[in-house]
Amino acid sequence: MTDRLACALCILAIVVCATTGTMNADEATLPAVEIVTEDGGLWERWTEAIVAFQRRANTEVARHMNAIDSGQSLGAFFLGLAIAFVYGVFHAFGPGHGKFIIVSYFLGRDARVGRGIVMAIQVAIVHVIAAIVIVWLADITLQAGFGIGLAEVPGVRAASFLIIAAIGLYMLYQAFRAALGYIDPSEVGHGHSHAQEGHARNHEDAHREEHGHGHAHSHGHSHEENHGHSHHENHGHSHGHAHAHGHGHAAEASKVESGLMAVAAGIVPCPGAVLIMLYAVANDMIYPGFLLVAAMSLGIGLTICSLGVGAIIARQSALRLVEGDGAGSSGALLVRHGFNFGGAIIVTLIGLVSFVAFLDVPLG
Amino acid sequence: MLRKFLMSTFLVLVISPPVLANPDVWVTTTWHFRMAEQSASGFTLEWTFDPFASSYLFTVFDADGYGTVTSEEAQAKEDGLFAPLAEEDWYLTILGSDESASWHVQHVEPVFEPENFGLRLTVSLNDLQAPFVASLHDDILFFDFSFAGDGFLTVEGPVDPTCRFVAGPGTGALEGHLSTITLRCGDPP
Numbered sequence: 001m002t003d004r005l006a007c008a009l010c011i012l013a014i015v016v017c018a019t020t021g022t023m024n025a026d027e028a029t030l031p032a033v034e035i036v037t038e039d040g041g042l043w044e045r046w047t048e049a050i051v052a053f054q055r056r057a058n059t060e061v062a063r064h065m066n067a068i069d070s071g072q073s074l075g076a077f078f079l080g081l082a083i084a085f086v087y088g089v090f091h092a093f094g095p096g097h098g099k100f101i102i103v104s105y106f107l108g109r110d111a112r113v114g115r116g117i118v119m120a121i122q123v124a125i126v127h128v129i130a131a132i133v134i135v136w137l138a139d140i141t142l143q144a145g146f147g148i149g150l151a152e153v154p155g156v157r158a159a160s161f162l163i164i165a166a167i168g169l170y171m172l173y174q175a176f177r178a179a180l181g182y183i184d185p186s187e188v189g190h191g192h193s194h195a196q197e198g199h200a201r202n203h204e205d206a207h208r209e210e211h212g213h214g215h216a217h218s219h220g221h222s223h224e225e226n227h228g229h230s231h232h233e234n235h236g237h238s239h240g241h242a243h244a245h246g247h248g249h250a251a252e253a254s255k256v257e258s259g260l261m262a263v264a265a266g267i268v269p270c271p272g273a274v275l276i277m278l279y280a281v282a283n284d285m286i287y288p289g290f291l292l293v294a295a296m297s298l299g300i301g302l303t304i305c306s307l308g309v310g311a312i313i314a315r316q317s318a319l320r321l322v323e324g325d326g327a328g329s330s331g332a333l334l335v336r337h338g339f340n341f342g343g344a345i346i347v348t349l350i351g352l353v354s355f356v357a358f359l360d361v362p363l364g
Numbered sequence: 365m366l367r368k369f370l371m372s373t374f375l376v377l378v379i380s381p382p383v384l385a386n387p388d389v390w391v392t393t394t395w396h397f398r399m400a401e402q403s404a405s406g407f408t409l410e411w412t413f414d415p416f417a418s419s420y421l422f423t424v425f426d427a428d429g430y431g432t433v434t435s436e437e438a439q440a441k442e443d444g445l446f447a448p449l450a451e452e453d454w455y456l457t458i459l460g461s462d463e464s465a466s467w468h469v470q471h472v473e474p475v476f477e478p479e480n481f482g483l484r485l486t487v488s489l490n491d492l493q494a495p496f497v498a499s500l501h502d503d504i505l506f507f508d509f510s511f512a513g514d515g516f517l518t519v520e521g522p523v524d525p526t527c528r529f530v531a532g533p534g535t536g537a538l539e540g541h542l543s544t545i546t547l548r549c550g551d552p553p
Binding site for chain 2: 027047048051054055059063066270271272275278279282283
């Protein structure tokens with residue numbers, strides 16, 4: 001094996017030497033091209049591998065669409081779907097697709113893992129719808145100039161940034177309210193599944209009490225304040241720190257909030273998905289095109305999901321770490337406030353800075 | 365276990381700098397240099413777009429929808445369509461030894477191949493002396509430029525025997541550029 005390699009290198013060296021002489025002015029020739037083999041490092045190799053994979057996937061999706069067009073088997077179609085899905089997973093690794101917003105959002109919010117998954121699915125669905133809608137506007141968009149990107153429909157980006165900024169400001173408002181003691185800091189932003197999350201926690205708390213080491217922190221709000229919704233009967237303890245006050249409007253607001261966040265993050269369509277859709281329309285393959293874009297968006301959703309869920313777990317883990325056995329301690333409270341404010345500030349900044357950049361207004 | 369996996373994925377993605385490319389348009393390129401010993405007077409660069417971008421571009425150019433692009437149709441569209449690319453200097457970066465290479469794009473021509481759409485750019489380098497570096501790179505990662513396999517680089521004209529073309533990732537000012545071509549002449553340092 002080593003000998004073969006050495007032999008190949010020798011041949012290569014001879015070919016390289018032979019082709020580097022002075023060449024005839026009239027001929028186009030292949031010069032001695034030394035392909036750099038020294039990689040820039042692990043990071044560059046990783047980047048190149050992801051790019052190379054996507055390049056290949058892009059070609060393969062086109063090939064499978066042509067196979068479908070020429071009446072070949074359903075197998076080509078399903079393979080195309082699988083490739084489009086994986087293409088989406090890797091494609092979303094790059095900048096865009098609302099990942100940073102989702103991460104910031106979930107770092108600033110107490111949420112269950114399920115919420116992260118639901119939001120990722122919502123983002124994927126909005127991505128598909130946006131791609132399809134944008135195809136109808138493609139002439140306006142693209143004929144303005146190819147290099148400007150396919151999602152520069154006036155208003156779409158602006159709306160997305162404004163929604164993000166508005167959610168960020170609302171998160172900030174809630175973070176302030178929590179800091180001032182009007183609401184429980186763990187309640188910030190999501191009564192919604194709170195009802196469930198609260199119950200889960202209260203069960204856990206109750207369990208702790210049974211074992212004699214329950215905590216007894218009170219957040220200064222009685223359940224009478226909370227619309228008389230009593231969960232005591234379920235748990236038989238009175239600390240019930242907030243999680244179950246589950247007033248209906250808070251639940252709704254939270255769903256609306258995360259739904260809006262998903263819309264804001266997903267409404268700017270992926271130009272790659274738009275191009276696939278355009279190709280499908282041009283080749284009279286609207287339904288396969290729709291399914292391929294859906295598969296790609298699902299892949300994008302999976303990557304976003306892993307980030308969102310990762311952020312939720314990161315927040316939970318960090319809080320658990322600082323809370324330890326002394327839940328309710330000032331340190332834990334400080335960290336929770338830190339997350340609430342941090343997430344809110346980042347989301348607000350992303351929205352506002354992006355909007356200012358969209359308007360091309362100098363920042364200073 | 366799942367928790368650990370998700371946390372790891374999260375950390376890898378979050379700490380990654382935003383250079384992980386997710387291009388939407390894929391372009392393969394060939395480079396044809398016009399040489400005079402240790403300098404280059406210019407090169408012709410051919411871009412070939414991926415099938416999806418090609419399909420779109422055909423649709424845009426073929427205004428009457430007859431499946432062929434007339435020269436009138438091409439002329440009517442190309443200025444407006446490629447103006448943003450021209451504003452970006454066609455994503456070309458060319459650096460000489462003192463980093464002030466003089467160059468300009470002389471001519472741009474759309475190429476309508478049966479399967480793919482292409483662009484042919486004729487670039488003048490004003491007898492740029494080696495060493496120099498030429499790169500195609502889109503900072504916002506909308507376009508990905510890669511070399512078109514074997515034989516992506518050809519030359520015409522006399523080339524000094526000590527000269528070498530090196531293709532690969534850029535360094536220094538061109539760090540992050542994945543497709544750069546460097547011409548080095550003379551004895552290696």
